[in-house]
Amino acid sequence: MSQHTLYLLFIAILLLLSPATPIEFVYNTDFNSTNLLTYGSATIQSSILALTNDTTMTIGRALYPLKIPTKQPDSSTPIPFSTSFIFSIAPYKNLLRGHGFAFVVVPSTGISGVTTGQFLGLFNLTNNGNSSNHVFAVEFDLFKNEEYNDTDANHVGVDENSLTSSASHTAGFWTGENDSQFKELTLNNGVNYQVWIDCEDSRINVTMAKAGDIRPARPLISTFLNLSGIFLDEMYVGFSGATGQLVQSHKILAWSFSNSNFSIGDALVTMNLPSFVLPKESVFRSKGFIVGVSLGCLFCIGSIGSVYLLILRRREMKRKQKEDIEDWELEYWPHRIDSQEIYAATKGFSEENVIGIGGNGKVYKGVMTGEIEVAVKRIPLQEEGSVRTFLPEISILGRLKHRNLVGIRGWCKRDKGSLALVYDYMENGSLDKRIFGSDESSTLSWNERIKVLKDVASGLLYLHQGWQAVVLHRDIKASNVLLDKDMNARLGDFGLARLLDLDQSTTSTRVIGTVGYMAPEMVRTGRASAKTDVFGFGVLVLEVVCGRRPIEDGKPSLIDWLWRLMERGELVSALDDRIKGKGGYSEQEVERVLGLGLLCSHWDTNLRPKMRQVVKILEGPSEGIDLESEGMEVNLLDRMRTSSIMVSRHPTFDEFGRLISSSGSLTISDLMEGR
DSSP, X not given: OOXXXXXXXXXXXXXXXXXXXXXXXXXXXXXXXXXXXXXXXXXXXXXXXXXXXXXXXXXXXXXXSSOEEOBOTTSOOBOOEEEEEEEEEXXXXXSOXXXXXXXXXXXXXXXXXXXXXXXXXXXXXXXXXXXXXXXXXXXXXXXXXXXGTOSOSSEEEEEESSSSOSEEEESEEEESGGGOEEEEOOTTSSOEEEEEEEEETTEEEEEEXXXXXXXXXXXXXXXXOOOTTTOOSEEEEEEEEEOSSSOOEEEEEEEXXXXXXXXXXXXXXXXXXXXXXXXXXXXXXXXXHHHHHHHHHHHHHHHHHHHHHHHHHHHHHHHHHSOOOXXXXXXXXXXXXXXXXXXXXXTTTOGGGEEEEOXXXXXXXXXXXXXXXXXXXXXXXXXXXXXXXXXXXXXXXXXXXXXXXXXXXXXXXXXTTEEEEEEEOOTTOBHHHHHXXXXXXXXXXXXXXXXXXXXXXXXXXXXXIISSSEEEOOOOOGGGEEEOTTOOEEEOOOTTOEEEOTTOOOOOOOOOSOTTTSOHHHHHHOOOOHHHHHHHHHHHHHHHHHTOOSOOTTSOOHHHHXXXXXXXXXXXXXXXXXXXXXXXXXXXXXXXXXXXXXXXXXXXXGGSOOHHHHHHHHHOTTTOOOTTTTTOOHHHHHHHHHOOOOTTSSOXXXXXXXXXXXXSSOOHHHHHHTO
16 A cells, blocks of 8 residues: 555544534633523523523523534544533522523524423423433532432432433532542532533543632543434534522533533633622621520510410401412412402592503503502403413413513402403503504604514513413504503513413414404414414514504505505505604615515415514614524525415515515515525
């Protein structure tokens, strides 16, 4: 064999053994929306990643925005990698602590199909242990689950497709002579810890220490794991955390990753990091304080005894005055408010306090104890048991938390004839009045209307993808969008919402909604889905931009009218005359937003975007959109572009693109890419 042949063979072996694409990044307290994808409760606060907060039953996940190669080209051999990060798990004062977080290697984005609490946002009750999960994780768990054979309530574990760890150990590090002494580290005391995870030749090494300390020579966990059946060719890396009834904050301060450099952890800055340790209340732990409190308690016992009977009598009277608790309350969300308090807050449900009338009943303004302003929706009940009809609104809204959803404070059943739901009061009323009202001074400008649409889209995205189950609104319209004191838009009136299993549509065939906002397939079949919500949002976009209701007497429908204008290249003329003089917009921007509304309200459900894509489009050109990473399949785009034009129905996506192009410089690519 010649030297030339040997050289070529050597090069070929090097290429075969080397990663397809070297990936390396280092983030030192400089996380932002461009270098992380965040889902659920995960947020970026002062350039630090916060996976969870003090809200119960939440999931937070953050991922590096690009897939990384995890297998050698044309091979099942996993590519070695090394990652290091600094984290802090901090408790909240007077709240029980839990549950934990994990470094994850996962096949896809989002948090679909996962559960809160002990599942750490990784799996759910049915898929835990399923080999099709393709999930590798290193967990930092603060709860001992006997069913998963957890070591203790302060452990680190290596997981493969299951919460039953392949290897685990109490959190800490090895030190001393021959690394034979073990020192435990408390995970959830707010201290900043650094973790090193090295994966090479099926060996997984996990090491941890206090941030700033030298990396221990002996790993906390060293185990062999065959990752060839877990890893796909390319996967996402990041972090997942969750709360249940136990809550705590899970923060990532810095993160490095490389599939070519195993010293990447040295690049992390470990000094002058923010501290999340709760301040010690040493005065309350002192012996003097304890003695003083003890003497005070003895003195107070006599006084307490003298009023004990009086307290018992008052409690008995209050108990008799309370309404009977419904059976379902204990299962769902039992936040009942005393009916007398609601009656007083609304001045006896006075007509002068009426601020709106909906399909389900009147809405009253109320002022509760502490000068708290609320909105009270009073719903007539046809029969005693019909309170269960409104169980979805009570149970769903009580647990959903998002800045663009109207919060519900509680409920009461005043008598057999009515149910009252108590909401946060929205000072600036409904969007309906701002768009269609006669007061020119209150008309929203272009920028204000776009902000409203962004807010509503954000709230609807949370309903569809941000919770542990899909929630459909099913009645999206301007009158159900409310404006708070800062003019932030909030989506309200979940009286028609239904809780769905993920990726399922409702089985009810009863048509529910408002004429003009209902998708064609909803009218035909009565079956709601996320796509029918997208249709309603599309109609909302059109009416907000045009200042015209979807159906008006003697006029063509808003959607048909806009398609005809597009055919003539006059789409911009549909802009609401009341804001044309205020400026702040471009014709191209008007076309893009109206095009988005028409796309969302397209008759073909396959052509409607998902709410995540809608949010990205509304964010505008500065953000940019990666269609493939956002779930827009290439073959779907091909079908859109090659569809034939049928005059008997609305234009196809292909014609839609050409019509936009004929009406100006905007193309269909511009619409989808946010240019």
